Amino acid sequence: MKRRKFSQSLATSIAGLSLASGLGNRRLSFGQKKLGIALVGLGNYATRQLAPALLETQMCALKGIVTGTPAKIDKWKKSYDLKNHQIYNYDNFESIAKNDEIDIVYVVLPNNMHKEFTLKAFQAGKHVICEKPMAMNSLEAAEMVVAGKKANRELFIGYRLHYEPHHREIIRLCKSEVFGKIKFFEGGFGFRVGNPNKWRLKKAYGGGALMDVGIYVIQAARYTIGQEPIAVSAREFKTDPVKFKEVDELITWQMEFPNGEVANCTTSFSASTNHFFVAAEKGNIRLSPAYTYGALAGYTSKSKFDFSQVNQQALHMDGIADSLINGAPHLNVGGEEGLRDMKIIDAIFKSVAKDGKRVLI
Numbered sequence: 001m002k003r004r005k006f007s008q009s010l011a012t013s014i015a016g017l018s019l020a021s022g023l024g025n026r027r028l029s030f031g032q033k034k035l036g037i038a039l040v041g042l043g044n045y046a047t048r049q050l051a052p053a054l055l056e057t058q059m060c061a062l063k064g065i066v067t068g069t070p071a072k073i074d075k076w077k078k079s080y081d082l083k084n085h086q087i088y089n090y091d092n093f094e095s096i097a098k099n100d101e102i103d104i105v106y107v108v109l110p111n112n113m114h115k116e117f118t119l120k121a122f123q124a125g126k127h128v129i130c131e132k133p134m135a136m137n138s139l140e141a142a143e144m145v146v147a148g149k150k151a152n153r154e155l156f157i158g159y160r161l162h163y164e165p166h167h168r169e170i171i172r173l174c175k176s177e178v179f180g181k182i183k184f185f186e187g188g189f190g191f192r193v194g195n196p197n198k199w200r201l202k203k204a205y206g207g208g209a210l211m212d213v214g215i216y217v218i219q220a221a222r223y224t225i226g227q228e229p230i231a232v233s234a235r236e237f238k239t240d241p242v243k244f245k246e247v248d249e250l251i252t253w254q255m256e257f258p259n260g261e262v263a264n265c266t267t268s269f270s271a272s273t274n275h276f277f278v279a280a281e282k283g284n285i286r287l288s289p290a291y292t293y294g295a296l297a298g299y300t301s302k303s304k305f306d307f308s309q310v311n312q313q314a315l316h317m318d319g320i321a322d323s324l325i326n327g328a329p330h331l332n333v334g335g336e337e338g339l340r341d342m343k344i345i346d347a348i349f350k351s352v353a354k355d356g357k358r359v360l361i
């Protein structure tokens, strides 16, 4: 892995970041077992990112899989040394309750299935990590948060970037007003979606650009400005009405914050963009690329800053495990944080339906 030097001006600040692993000095105590994670849904993200990351985690490990595709099982068993009792399907998922090796169920299914499997996992007595967006809308999301509380189990969202060093540093720079007060945010995340038959282009599955990648821009605007938006105005545009018959191709939206700060945001399933820019009174901060798994690149009006590439998924899951084992505060990746985003997404869709009318959140 390429180690890049980050600028001297920011180097000092890093000492103050108890971040890089998010684990601080805490580790498993002698004899303490790692938390067991079961992945539900063995698609792209589970296969290419989460399972490999679970080979790097220090406080949690893969202890189960849930799949509806028997053809995948052998390969997973071999790759991750899984035994028959650790393999589940969607029909016998409930029996995971009897498996004490599994502490956390990680829901990595299409968005319309998140609520169902989160609730089932709580019923089985497990903690849950649910992928973003946590649900189809804020009503579902609120139900999931309540279900976790009732079951006395924790709900976390797959917000991996909260554990990524560039994002941690930018949150610190914004919070401590190194460049003065934040006035304006501009950001976008989009890519050209491929296969038109996939669930990401189907409304019933919770497809569309905003739900898939626009949510990262909402997140970045909220954690840089450090406030909750109070109103939103949004418009949708299509260049391919056939491919994007059911879901949004491109949405631009503006979020208003309580002290007059503003965020202009874009998401797209047809154009490639991956950045954000924060303008403050005495300078600015930029991240581009901003949201990918690989190396990110940060700039301020004074200098460039780079941190070594990390395994975002491993840090995220270890941070969560640390909070469950040691009670260490996680980096704001709880269900309530996901619910806030779902309320904003609801308001954006409401504004789009009214052709850009301002909607209060």
Ligand code: NAD
Residues within 6 Å of the ligand: 041, 042, 043, 044, 045, 046, 068, 069, 108, 109, 110, 111, 131, 132, 133, 158, 159, 160, 199, 212
């Ligand atoms: P995917 O299509 O590659 O995988 C989905 C999995 O769900 C497949 O294994 C599929 O077999 C299974 N599945 C079960 N029932 C299904 C049904 N009825 N229809 C379709 N698939 C069904 O998707 P993915 O890219 O792995 O995304 C899964 C989730 O992870 C989504 O919520 C997505 O937003 C999230 N995700 C998060 C990140 C991140 O960086 N945090 C990155 C990618 C995806």
